[in-house]
Amino acid sequence: MRAPFVTTPDEVVAEMLALAGTGRDDYVIDLGSGDGRIVIAAAQRFGARGLGVDLDEKLVALSRENARRAGVAERTEFRVQDALRTDLSRASVVTIYLLPQLINELQPRVLDDMQPGARVVTHAFYMQSWKPDAVRKVRLAQRHASQGDESTIYLWIVPAKARGEWQARLPAIGDLKLRIHQNFQEIEVEGQADARGFLVEKAELRGTAINWSGTLELAGRRLEQRFSGSVRPDRIEGELTIAGQDPVRLMATRVP
Numbered sequence: 099m100r101a102p103f104v105t106t107p108d109e110v111v112a113e114m115l116a117l118a119g120t121g122r123d124d125y126v127i128d129l130g131s132g133d134g135r136i137v138i139a140a141a142q143r144f145g146a147r148g149l150g151v152d153l154d155e156k157l158v159a160l161s162r163e164n165a166r167r168a169g170v171a172e173r174t175e176f177r178v179q180d181a182l183r184t185d186l187s188r189a190s191v192v193t194i195y196l197l198p199q200l201i202n203e204l205q206p207r208v209l210d211d212m213q214p215g216a217r218v219v220t221h222a223f224y225m226q227s228w229k230p231d232a233v234r235k236v237r238l239a240q241r242h243a244s245q246g247d248e249s250t251i252y253l254w255i256v257p258a259k260a261r262g263e264w265q266a267r268l269p270a271i272g273d274l275k276l277r278i279h280q281n282f283q284e285i286e287v288e289g290q291a292d293a294r295g296f297l298v299e300k301a302e303l304r305g306t307a308i309n310w311s312g313t314l315e316l317a318g319r320r321l322e323q324r325f326s327g328s329v330r331p332d333r334i335e336g337e338l339t340i341a342g343q344d345p346v347r348l349m350a351t352r353v354p
């Protein structure tokens with residue numbers, strides 16, 4: 099499938115890269131890179147490296163020339179390639195200004211191939227079943243043929259895979275089992291500690307960072323608890339703070 103060539107205005111490009119928190123350590127891939135402006139701006143203004151892919155050979159040649167003129171040819175690459183066949187595993191930031199159907203086809207690849215914590219920013223169109231982490235409106239300096247006076251940009255942060263059952267042992271509360279339900283970045287945590295009510299009221303997942311707050315029962319008293327840590331493929335680890343006590347390290351592993 100092919101989307102037409104329409105450029106993202108420069109002020110929107112800058113906002114997209116800023117919304118993704120682009121910096122020197124990032125590798126940015128623009129899927130359907132047109133004249134190369136997003137990848138070039140990522141290198142020139144944000145110090146990143148990047149790759150642009152486009153089906154149109156002439157636009158790829160133009161992008162290489164534009165990158166050379168902008169002095170960022172060494173930090174950028176442009177290839178004639180289908181966005182749907184592009185390896186996204188290396189990208190810490192992916193930018194997209196393509197038609198909705200293509201964006202929706204790319205969604206499973208984003209979730210499966212990109213690392214947790216990597217960011218995706220789209221211009222105008224969005225992934226329909228995955229709620230964005232942020233939405234911004236950008237006023238345009240000049241009226242845009244497709245977007246009018248204002249463009250909307252969307253950000254998603256690839257969530258770690260937290261779904262499933264986890265187990266831990268803590269001196270204060272004994273054996274702890276966690277069952278995590280996950281829908282993209284939205285999670286619910288159900289806890290079960292050795293005969294003690296372990297209740298998580300609010301849980302958040304942002305990339306690999308996981309936090310929750312709730313209460314637990316200890317020595318007949320219901321106490322506030324807070325957890326802050328990270329989700330790795332094989333473990334969740336961080337600090338659990340129970341009211342009135344020093345934080346303790348919690349390390350949970352997947353229930354086989």
Ligand SMILES: C[S@@+](CC[C@H](N)C(=O)[O-])C[C@H]1O[C@@H](n2cnc3c(N)ncnc32)[C@H](O)[C@@H]1O
Pocket residue numbers: 099100101102103104105106128129130131132133134135136151152153154157179180181182194195196200221
């Ligand atoms: C709307 S333009 C966006 C250009 C640039 N990313 C920007 O924001 O200024 C879409 C570009 O995607 C290219 N394109 C369309 N379908 C594609 C596909 N399946 N794979 C790679 N490029 C594609 C088109 O040739 C066009 O240059």
